[in-house]
Amino acid sequence: MQPTLNAAVSVTELGVDFGNFKAVNQVSFSVAPGEIFGFLGANGAGKTTTIRVLCGLLIPTRGTVTVAGIPYLSEESADRIKEKVGYMSQKFTLYNDLTVAENLNFTASLRKLERTYYLKRKKELFDFITFDKPESTMVKDLPGGMKQQVSLAASMLHNPEIIFLDEPTAGVTSAAREKFWSLIKSLAKNGKTIFVTSHYMDEVEQCDRIALMRSGELIALDSPKGLKESTFPHPLYELTPKRKIPYSEIEALRSPDYFDSFQAYGLRFHASPRTAQSWNEFLMRYSEDFDSQIIQPTLEDVFIRLVEGQNR
Amino acid sequence: MRLNATLLGFVKKEFAQALRDPKMRMLLFVAPVMQMTLFGVAISSDVKNVRLTYHPRPNDTVLQHVYERALSSGWFVPAQVTTTDPFEQIKNGEADAVLVPPPEGLTQSIGQGEGSGQLQLLINASNVLRAQSTESYIKSIMAEVLKTDLHLLPTSSAIQFEMRILYNPTSRTAIFMVPGVMSMLICLITILLTSMSISREKETGTFEMLVSAPTKPWELILGKTLPYIILGMSNVPLILGVAVFAFGIPMKGSLLVLFFSAFIFVCTTVAIGTLISILTRTQQQSMMGGFLFLFPAIQLSGLTFPLENMPPLMKAVAYLNPLTYFLEMLRNIMLKGGDWKVIGSHLFVLLLMGTALTVTSFKLFKTNLS
Incomplete structure (x- = not known):
């Protein structure tokens, strides 16, 4: 894959090794300017490692990486990339x-921002995140959601073109997550490129495109709709047991005779028939045991099918 | 049984956590063995290798006897002196003790009758333990000379001793110990604070934020060390004030020279702390690393145990220890008024050490997460 012209991020056959361990291997993708690009994968799939490379924090072992038009070739180019990107790590980095003021003052000094520009940006960002507490509030006294928004503001003080968010909503309330995503969408609308990893599937649905990582490799890349369609070409059914079904019978249903995918969801199951005929055969045999209804697959179904299902 | 299983579970988990990390294994098992070996070999409160010289007078055979007996006792070694002034010989650190006979010589003065032999013993008492031992050694040697060589009773008053206890006339332990403790405290504060500075950022995740900005390694290292140099220096007047006003330690030398020496020393110890911080990942490791350095550094500095008694290898280690130089400088400045040769040479060594440590830190420090 050749680097894409005018892409905000372009990655070709990226590889990162830690000793003999290949944390990231043969990963290629590109992100368009203004896109919200989601990065999904189980823990240890290589998401954070990839983000760290793209932020100039980790030197790639193999492949070519271009961020904000700057090829990542050396420490010097890493510094140029760092000027163009904002990074908010899993730990909020405050x-x-x-x-709050001391944290932002320090970030501004790290970024060597001119005083008047910094004050202007701080005001803009406080307005943007609707920060209404005194700046003299200790960060430890802020609620989780507010801390996360201040952290976002800190990562954007230098007005970066691309913002990398590594699990930005981990451990905050759903209301705070919702507000955070409205901020993200607003940033994208204003031309910022957002690269985000998250464990929350409902959040990732809001991305323009999603890349799925497994064991350091990219296994799927598409829009949420495209991913669902390509992962579940046949209808997806939700099966509700009418009686207590022994584990051995459930395991038998997992076999590829009837379904491509058969996953437990609490007391129910999401099942994707292999063919129309296999579905009919299933109904003939088990209609007394299960109620069934067609459902729209969610990204969680996609994730379980592609990432977790393959690991079983 | 259930409790035992729980207990066992805890023990297994704690062992796994403590022993999995090779650095922790080294700290737990290798370091104690090394330190025990080191201290067992190095530390001795016996006073040996006292550098002795005498002020020669023509045909003074008795003084020559005393001097030779002193050397053959094994406690003394001949001092290599470059000046003839006995006080200067001690001040510039060439000798620890000087025997000064009366102008006509000890031999001739003894011949003039009972109580006529006046022998002065000048002792550098900035190290009280060493001075006290030197005094008692010389007294016992004199008794031996009286009995064996002059055939007089050991209690004879043929030779009168006149002690000149220099730099600590009352032989107060505090005068010897306080400058040492001052050096130790400055070393302790700066190394422990600095050693945790970068590892704390690594542990809390803020290090990622620091390196995600286009900062240069020198900006980060200097930014992390400068505050600790300032904090370390702010301790100097406090500690000095307590030493002078609470313990009555004399301050004979220049304050400016003392502060400059302290500044160079603090820079060196901050560089050590920074290196520890760069090499470690957690604050716990940094703390252990700091103590791993401090414990032998304090023991091998001459603070309590004389360096002269240590075997050559240990002495070489002691001379790689910045605390050794600062401690000697501090005692020299405060108690002796400061000899420029001692101060100059020691400052030069500290500067070399500080530079080497800083260069190593720069080489090892990375502004990425590789």
Whole structure:
């Protein structure tokens, strides 16, 4: 795959090794400017490693990487990339024992922002995140959602073109997550490219495109709709047991005789028949045991099918 | 049985956590063995290798006897002196003790009758333990000379001793110990604080934020060390104030020279702390690393145990220890007024050490997460 012209991020056959361990292998994709690009994968799939490379924090072992038009070739180019991107890591990257103002002042000094520009940006960003507490509030005293928004503001002080968010909503309330995603969408609308990883499938649905990683490799890349359609070409059924079904029978249903995919969802099952004929055979045999209804697959179904299902 | 299983579970988990990390295994098992070996070999409170010289007078055979007996006792070694002034010989650190006979010589003065032999013993008492031992050694040697060589009773008053306890006339332990403790405290504070500075950022995740900005390694290292140099220096007047006003330690030398020496020393210890911080990942490791350095550094500095008694290898290790140089400088400045040769040479060594440590830190520090 050749680097895509005018892409915000372009990655070709990226590989990152830690000793003999291939954390990322043969990964290629590109992200368009203004796109919200989701990065999904189980823990240890290589998401954070990839993000760290794209932010200039980790030197790739193999492949070519271009971020904001800058090829990542050396430490020097890493510095140029760092000027163009904002990074918010899993841990919010704020000092708990400093005030909000002290944290932002420090970030501004790290980014060498000119004083008047910094103050202007701070005001814009406080308005953007609707920060209504005193700047002298200690970060440790902020609620999780607010801390996360201040962290986002800190990562955007230098007005980056691309913002990398590594599990930005981990551990915050659903209301705070919702607000955070409205901020993300608003940023994208204003031309910022957003590269985000998350464990929350409902959030990732809001991405323009999603890349799925498994064991350091990219296994799927499409829009949420495209991913669902390609993963579940046949209708997806939700099966509700009418009686207590022994485990051995459930295991038998997992065999490829009837279904491509048969996954437990609480007390129910999501099943994708192999063919129309296999579905009819299933109904003839088990209609007394299960109620069934067609459902629309969610990204969670896709994730389980592609990432978790393959690991079983 | 259930409790035992729980207990066993805890023990297994704690062992796994403590022993999985090779650095922790080294700290737990290798370091104690090394330190025990080191201290067993190096530490001795016996006073040996006291550098002795005498002020020669023509045909003074008795003084020559005393000197030779002192050397043959094994406690003394001949001092290599470059000046003839006995006080200067001690001040510039060439000798620990000087025997000064009366102008006509000890031999001739003894011949003039009972109580006529006046022998001065000048002792550098900035190290009280060493001075006290030197005094008692010389007294016992004199008794031996009286009995064996002059055939007089050991209690004879043929030779009168006049002790000149220099730099600590009252032989107060505090005068010897306080400058040492001052050096130790400055070393302790700066190394422990600095050693945790970068590892704390790594542990809390803020290090990623630091390196995600286009910062240069020198900006990060200097940014992380400068505050600790300032904090370390802010301790100097406090500690000095307590030493002078609470313990009555004299401050004979220049304050400016003391502060400059302290600054170079603090820079060196901060560089050590920074290196520890770069090499470790967690604050716990940094703390252990700091103590791993501090414990032998304090023991091998001459703070309590004389360096002169240590075997050559240990002495070489002691001379790689910045605390050794600062401690000697501090005692020299405060108690002796500061000899420029001692201060100059020691500052030069500290500067070399600080530079080497800083260069190593720069080589090892990365502004990425590789």
